[in-house]
């Protein structure tokens with residue numbers, strides 16, 4: 246099965262161990278030992294006003310596999326805040342998730358909170374006025390908590406390829422197994438998460454809803470260069486996060502989103518995605534910064 250040889254059993258044990266550790270044991274232990282005490286600083290010798298960004302690693306075509314990590318880095322770049330990217334597989338923030346940041350000896354977790362704290366600490370003007378800030382917030386939540394979950398569900402058939410892209414350091418002979426089993430289990434988990442978050446749909450309905458989100462986004466964009474203005478705002482960082490991880494990060498993991506974005510209907514949206522990527526990251530939208 247799965248083209249594996251004599252190492253089948255040990256590979257299987259290796260993989261199950263790896264997956265279990267990554268998804269359950271690490272967060273559990275972190276919680277058990279740290280409780281709700283403040284998490285310990287990773288960078289004790291920090292430089293003033295430099296953001297240390299702890300995140301999931303990326304690929305040759307995306308700075309991270311996680312939409313929320315990309316969003317935070319995009320925001321840092323947009324506002325020319327000095328930062329250092331720290332890829333981690335097992336590190337977790339106060340909320341047991343990634344990304345988290347450290348800034349001037351303080352820990353902040355959850356991308357939405359991180360962006361708010363950075364805005365406050367650096368006294369940033371992130372939108373041109375209150376009305377666009379309000380719309381920005383609504384679209385930001387649409388992307389991160391609706392479109393995101395539709396994408397999670399649509400992505401299920403190609404999760405194995407994404408797992409492969411993220412499984413750095415795994416020996417090549419284990420890859421087929423890691424990709425198949427990891428893809429299966431993570432795909433199940435992602436689909437379940439999507440279903441609780443936005444609803445249980447059949448494929449036709451789900452595709453219709455995903456297309457509808459893209460349509461609304463493209464309508465909001467209109468003839469502007471960025472979603473709410475001629476210059477990027479916070480919500481463009483959110484959009485780059487979602488589409489950067491789902492569309493750009495693993496080109497071989499093609500799913501329905503790719504068909505939509507590459508259809509003539511969404512040509513303006515596709516141009517926008519390329520524009521926001523280049524405007525914020527230049528040619529550095531990749532893992533090796």
Ligand SMILES: *[C@@H]1O[C@H](CO)[C@@H](O)[C@H](O)[C@H]1NC(C)=O
Pocket residue numbers: 313356357389390391393394442
């Ligand atoms: C909502 O978005 C936040 C990022 O701002 C993310 O951490 C969270 O998992 C999302 N929740 C759901 C149910 O999609």
